[in-house]
Amino acid sequence: MAHRSLNVVKAHWRFFSTLKPSAREVNSNSKMELKSVINALTRMTPEEMHKKMRDMVGLTDDDMKALAPLLDENDPGIFEHEPSPDDDVRTHVQVGDSQCLLTGYLKRRLEHIPGFPRPVKETGSAYRISSTLHRGIGMFAARRLKTGDLVADERPLMVFPMGPSTDLNVITPITKMTDEKRNNLLNCYSQEMMGSIFERMSEENQETFMGLYNGRLQNGPLLGVTRTNGYGLEDALKDETEIANLLSMMSSNNQVLKSMIGRYVAVFKDLSRVNHSCSPNVHRKFHMATFSMQLRAARDIEEGEEIFTYYTQILLPAVDRAEGLAPYGIECTCRACLDTAKSDPIRAAVLNYAPPALLTSDARIDAAVQILAKIEEEELQASAPYRDTLYHLFTAYALTRDEKSALMYGEKLWLANLAAGEPLCEMFRNAELLKKSPQWMSAELVAMPERLVSLWNSS
Numbered sequence: 166m167a168h169r170s171l172n173v174v175k176a177h178w179r180f181f182s183t184l185k186p187s188a189r190e191v192n193s194n195s196k197m198e199l200k201s202v203i204n205a206l207t208r209m210t211p212e213e214m215h216k217k218m219r220d221m222v223g224l225t226d227d228d229m230k231a232l233a234p235l236l237d238e239n240d241p242g243i244f245e246h247e248p249s250p251d252d253d254v255r256t257h258v259q260v261g262d263s264q265c266l267l268t269g270y271l272k273r274r275l276e277h278i279p280g281f282p283r284p285v286k287e288t289g290s291a292y293r294i295s296s297t298l299h300r301g302i303g304m305f306a307a308r309r310l311k312t313g314d315l316v317a318d319e320r321p322l323m324v325f326p327m328g329p330s331t332d333l334n335v336i337t338p339i340t341k342m343t344d345e346k347r348n349n350l351l352n353c354y355s356q357e358m359m360g361s362i363f364e365r366m367s368e369e370n371q372e373t374f375m376g377l378y379n380g381r382l383q384n385g386p387l388l389g390v391t392r393t394n395g396y397g398l399e400d401a402l403k404d405e406t407e408i409a410n411l412l413s414m415m416s417s418n419n420q421v422l423k424s425m426i427g428r429y430v431a432v433f434k435d436l437s438r439v440n441h442s443c444s445p446n447v448h449r450k451f452h453m454a455t456f457s458m459q460l461r462a463a464r465d466i467e468e469g470e471e472i473f474t475y476y477t478q479i480l481l482p483a484v485d486r487a488e489g490l491a492p493y494g495i496e497c498t499c500r501a502c503l504d505t506a507k508s509d510p511i512r513a514a515v516l517n518y519a520p521p522a523l524l525t526s527d528a529r530i531d532a533a534v535q536i537l538a539k540i541e542e543e544e545l546q547a548s549a550p551y552r553d554t555l556y557h558l559f560t561a562y563a564l565t566r567d568e569k570s571a572l573m574y575g576e577k578l579w580l581a582n583l584a585a586g587e588p589l590c591e592m593f594r595n596a597e598l599l600k601k602s603p604q605w606m607s608a609e610l611v612a613m614p615e616r617l618v619s620l621w622n623s624s
């Protein structure tokens with residue numbers, strides 16, 4: 166946690182190097198001195214910079230605590246991994262009612278989390294599962310939900326590895342096979358794996374599982390259901406053993422295999438019912454500490470509205486999204502897919518937008534504001550550029566000491582972070598803390614170069 170906030174501080178203080186004092190305000194002597202101060206600051210480690218900043222502007226311990234991200238209740242804590250012979254050996258693990266096939270490494274990782282598994286959250290009938298007009302069964306908002314509200318928090322029916330065993334004797338021959346042969350072999354492995362997990366599930370969960378939609382009957386009953394309904398858990402739950410890292414490096418020329426090694430998939434009773442939209446209205450995030458996946462509203466959702474997640478990358482052009490959705494047997498009919506001439510250029514602009522390092526000029530702020538408008542119009546609040554753009558606008562206005570605008574975007578950013586399950590920083594929405602934020606203070610000091618130099622020399 167401390168480490169993370171230090172990086173935040175460092176990122177902000179880099180703005181020193183991007184803020185040029187105006188010649189009018191500084192005589193050439195102090196300009197030279199100011200330049201050396203700025204150079205020294207940008208060369209510092211986060212720890213050094215942190216200490217220097219505190220000394221210069223006289224922040225107290227309480228100030229620093231208030232500026233740091235709030236303690237994240239889902240933080241699994243630090244794990245010092247000591248290699249063990251069974252690190253890469255798979256074993257059946259039960260968490261609550263979830264049946265899982267995990268490596269020895271992951272089993273120990275989970276057991277190391279204080280209070281594991283932490284209780285899942287009650288969402289008090291925020292959603293209902295019922296039939297849709299054209300998409301089979303779906304999830305619907307049972308009441309009005311505001312941005313950031315928790316929609317669902319659910320443990321999986323099962324969790325299983327995406328790829329074959331991380332064993333060199335298994336992987337090495339696979340990397341040399343033709344695509345077809347490899348796929349057949351991987352299917353056999355997966356069938357076997359699924360069978361062993363399925364037989365451990367309660368009768369009720371087996372029934373629930375078999376009741377999920379199977380859009381891939383050619384894969385058989387078990388594998389078909391998991392391929393249709395599984396969510397990849399990505400970095401939230403993965404093997405980080407030496408062999409997994411090594412294998413991942415070795416298969417760098419085989420993207421399919423690389424994307425599987427050390428990775429896991431989870432199937433859920435309710436969450437697996439959530440349909441796809443290219444403008445999803447929720448974020449989903451798996452938390453190791455609760456061993457559950459949370460859905461949070463990415464924007465305000467009306468009562469009765471269908472809840473949508475994404476099964477493919479939503480910023481890509483419609484033709485690429487269709488390709489990503491084909492394996493699920495989905496032909497998307499969302500607004501964006503029905504009017505690609507309008508939607509594709511907007512998505513391309515959002516995808517290709519890169520905020521400049523120095524964002525304080527009016528033209529650049531305008532560009533960021535326009536991208537934000539496109540994101541909101543196209544309902545892409547669940548995509549990463551939404552939070553990035555808000556962060557840059559907050560920073561730009563804090564650096565120009567425009568309190569009202571900084572807090573306006575900061576409040577949206579705070580909510581977007583809540584929705585995405587990211588750490589929360591109160592300085593984004595609190596006027597008093599905003600003025601102690603690194604952005605605000607660096608702007609203040611650079612606007613008064615003499616003060617900056619004297620503070621530097623005296624601290």
Ligand SMILES: [Zn+2]
Pocket residue numbers: 442443444497498499500501502
């Ligand atoms: Zn679509």
